[in-house]
């Protein structure tokens with residue numbers, strides 16, 4: 001793997017490329033390098049980790065270490081189970097209602113963008129899904145105010161929200177005040193980006209493919225009192241009780257993804273944990289937003305109160321320049337900057353694995369581009 005010196009900082013990149021993909025996203029170069037070294041001969045076994053039984057001692061140790069490292073990183077209280085599930089984020093859009101609501105129950109939803117909207121659509125197949133707050137506009141920008149929830153239905157099965165909307169780049173760090181109604185948080189694109197208080201949540205879930213590891217895996221952190229209520233028709237592999245009782249190995253788990261997630265957790269610990277990641281992530285985001293704000297050529301459509309430090313959408317003054325911007329960025333080794341098809345423009349996803357040098361390189365590229373085309 002090439003070592004690049006950028007702005008006086010030595011960094012390792014994969015092939016001199018900075019990958020801004022929203023997911024599957026770049027993984028830490030050190031983790032990829034270790035996985036490569038172990039790929040065909042894992043722990044001297046002569047096999048790959050993806051070729052060994054999930055029931056064997058060696059894999060069980062990897063699985064248990066990954067769970068423990070995640071528990072350490074997030075300070076997960078003992079009354080929460082950690083599940084390593086199939087089905088990504090959308091799998092949990094269905095698993096949550098199937099596990100903790102009856103079809104006559106109400107589920108409450110805060111819709112801050114595309115993904116929390118998707119969660120409502122899925123939940124409404126299984127229960128009485130009701131939107132209690134929606135993203136709005138303030139000063140012509142997308143804005144998500146803390147909703148007033150004093151009068152919410154206290155008998156609702158849960159309140160679902162998504163504190164970081166990957167497509168829209170909308171984030172918030174307030175927690176909905178839902179009283180006794182359990183909070184269910186889709187943290188697919190922000191988990192592990194900063195410390196969080198797990199005890200405030202009933203369920204936290206996240207598709208792995210941004211800050212955890214390869215796609216196909218999702219991590220579910222679920223409070224004990226919400227386990228054991230699954231409907232009869234819940235697919236067994238999504239039944240939290242069955243999954244917990246079988247250490248997430250009721251069926252064959254996505255072993256390679258689980259192993260790689262374990263390497264990422266160890267990498268995060270070596271980086272100084274989540275407080276260190278948060279300050280790095282904030283610094284990277286501040287650099288990029290400052291570059292956007294100081295230019296008349298680029299703009300960000302999100303209100304400053306709701307700017308995501310993980311996904312930064314930006315628009316060019318001339319939409320007709322999008323194609324050339326993307327083409328030139330690609331040739332400069334800046335990959336996957338195209339915004340989601342539903343919103344257009346650009347989006348730089350700058351998850352934990354993105355080094356500061358990647359953001360500095362992007363900013364330098366944006367400034368050159370503006371000089372040439374602005």
Ligand SMILES: Cc1ncc(COP(=O)(O)O)c(C=O)c1O
Pocket residue numbers: 023087088089090091115162164165166167186187188189207208216
């Ligand atoms: C916030 C959020 N929730 C849910 C999903 C859906 O995840 P998956 O594609 O793993 O089902 C995504 C995917 O990017 C996401 O960003």
